[in-house]
Amino acid sequence: MKTININLKEYSYDILIKADILKDISDKINLVYEGKRLAVITDENVYSIYGLELNKALVQGGFETSFIVLKPGESSKSIEALSYIYDKLAEFKIARTDLIVAFGGGVVGDVTGFAASTYLRGVPYIQVPTSLLAQVDSSIGGKTAINLSHGKNLAGSFYHPKLVLIDTSVLSTLEDRYIIDGMAEVIKYACIEDDSFFEFLNNLDINSLSCHLEDIVYKCCNIKKLYVEEDEKDRGIRMKLNFGHTIGHAIEKYFDYGKYTHGEAVAIGMYNISLNGEETGYTKAGTSDRIKKILIKYGFEYELPQISIEELEKIIRSDKKNLSDKLNLIYLKKIGEANIVSKFILD
Numbered sequence: 001m002k003t004i005n006i007n008l009k010e011y012s013y014d015i016l017i018k019a020d021i022l023k024d025i026s027d028k029i030n031l032v033y034e035g036k037r038l039a040v041i042t043d044e045n046v047y048s049i050y051g052l053e054l055n056k057a058l059v060q061g062g063f064e065t066s067f068i069v070l071k072p073g074e075s076s077k078s079i080e081a082l083s084y085i086y087d088k089l090a091e092f093k094i095a096r097t098d099l100i101v102a103f104g105g106g107v108v109g110d111v112t113g114f115a116a117s118t119y120l121r122g123v124p125y126i127q128v129p130t131s132l133l134a135q136v137d138s139s140i141g142g143k144t145a146i147n148l149s150h151g152k153n154l155a156g157s158f159y160h161p162k163l164v165l166i167d168t169s170v171l172s173t174l175e176d177r178y179i180i181d182g183m184a185e186v187i188k189y190a191c192i193e194d195d196s197f198f199e200f201l202n203n204l205d206i207n208s209l210s211c212h213l214e215d216i217v218y219k220c221c222n223i224k225k226l227y228v229e230e231d232e233k234d235r236g237i238r239m240k241l242n243f244g245h246t247i248g249h250a251i252e253k254y255f256d257y258g259k260y261t262h263g264e265a266v267a268i269g270m271y272n273i274s275l276n277g278e279e280t281g282y283t284k285a286g287t288s289d290r291i292k293k294i295l296i297k298y299g300f301e302y303e304l305p306q307i308s309i310e311e312l313e314k315i316i317r318s319d320k321k322n323l324s325d326k327l328n329l330i331y332l333k334k335i336g337e338a339n340i341v342s343k344f345i346l347d
């Protein structure tokens with residue numbers, strides 16, 4: 001088993017990573033929780049594959065369980081789903097001394113974290129992420145959120161889990177498109193922090209990934225740890241994790257979240273900001289070409305879709321992260337090193 005400690009003083013917690021660790025979930029929960037009652041929040045897909053197995057492991061460990069099962073997909077990061085969760089938690093008489101378990105992808109993790117942070121003014125929770133994106137990114141760092149009609153992640157909180165339990169074997173049932181989606185974030189970590197990790201990924205491909213997932217997840221969690229510990233509230237260097245995301249979010253939004261997945265849009269963003277960085281002198285020549293090659297290898301598009309630059313800029317300006325007069329763009333100096341470049345936005 002691999003262990004990483006996220007050191008945030010009184011909000012510190014461990015990430016435990018191991019294939020098949022779900023079997024030992026009760027023992028692992030006992031490390032951080034003395035009670036016996038818990039509510040598991042999950043979605044229909046994850047529940048249908050792992051629900052019974054998980055419940056059995058928890059009941060055998062002496063826990064009294066209740067399950068809240070959401071519809072799969074982004075629509076569950078909504079006020080309606082949150083309200084449903086609150087009602088169920090009340091129905092199950094979950095108290096502040098009980099525990100909530102987020103068992104699913106990033107959607108379940110985000111909405112559960114927000115529910116846990118607000119129900120009864122805060123109930124402890126743990127993250128058991130089941131998608132690649134959730135294992136390398138969304139389960140770590142304490143950002144929770146739901147979407148509003150005005151945009152994604154507009155209501156949320158920083159609320160850290162007591163434990164993150166990562167079972168990489170559950171990725172075997174994740175559809176390929178979600179594995180690829182998560183790989184965009186994996187490639188992003190390599191781009192901003194570690195050239196040798198970039199080369200390691202470059203020597204694999206989508207078919208040879210499965211044997212290396214535990215190492216890949218471990219590496220990414222360690223990189224995220226660096227940024228979260230130094231900048232818990234995302235006001236400084238944690239912004240580097242947004243490499244490729246400013247253009248990526250604009251592309252997702254332009255196509256109304258229908259044409260490109262998050263990972264596909266971020267992939268295009270990483271290549272194009274690096275191309276722009278080379279043109280403007282922020283980025284070492286040849287960087288965008290290396291990114292292009294790795295993106296092709298994992299089946300991503302890299303060219304900007306047919307959107308005018310003016311349209312793209314308009315969307316970028318309306319993003320909640322860019323509401324001040326300054327736009328923070330993340331450029332690579334080279335593979336393995338990122339810089340935040342603040343630009344003034346002129347209307």
Ligand SMILES: NC(=O)c1ccc[n+]([C@@H]2O[C@H](COP(=O)([O-])OP(=O)(O)OC[C@H]3O[C@@H](n4cnc5c(N)ncnc54)[C@H](O)[C@@H]3O)[C@@H](O)[C@H]2O)c1
Pocket residue numbers: 043044045046049072073074077104105106107108110130131132133134137138139140141142143144145153170171172173174175178181
């Ligand atoms: N909080 C953060 O820091 C942070 C960071 C990045 C992304 N996010 C959020 O994460 C969300 C996306 O997460 P996601 O890509 O995991 O999407 P998701 O939660 O919708 O999961 C993707 C799909 O995979 C299914 N699934 C999950 N695990 C499975 C498994 N082991 N086997 C079979 N199917 C499985 C789900 O049911 C779903 O259909 C977005 O809402 C995004 O905003 C949050």
